[in-house]
Amino acid sequence: MTAACRTGPPDTADWRDRAACARHPEPDIFFPTGRGTEEVQAKNICGRCPVAEECVREAVRTGSMGIWASTSTRQRQRRHRAAPTARC
Numbered sequence: 190m191t192a193a194c195r196t197g198p199p200d201t202a203d204w205r206d207r208a209a210c211a212r213h214p215e216p217d218i219f220f221p222t223g224r225g226t227e228e229v230q231a232k233n234i235c236g237r238c239p240v241a242e243e244c245v246r247e248a249v250r251t252g253s254m255g256i257w258a259s260t261s262t263r264q265r266q267r268r269h270r271a272a273p274t275a276r277c
């Protein structure tokens with residue numbers, strides 16, 4: 190096992206407290222029903238977020254739906270399928 194393969198729960202309280210979406214007045218925009226204005230708004234907010242890296246790791250780890258770190262559920266699924274499997 191290498192340091193890069195270290196597993197365990199992330200320090201969620203820390204990174205989520207710094208999330209740009211943490212106190213957004215319209216959290217539903219991160220769960221758009223189509224590819225419209227809401228998705229663009231959410232991705233713009235993610236583009237200014239200081240914890241996007243932690244966010245996308247968590248989304249992939251948990252298989253979460255919606256916009257996380259400027260990626261849609263489908264985009265994360267495609268990237269995950271294309272990425273080589275880690276050998277830990």
Ligand code: SF4
Pocket residue numbers: 208209210211219234235236238239240241244245256257258259
């Ligand atoms: S990257 Fe986007 S979804 Fe993730 S914590 Fe930041 S603002 Fe929220």
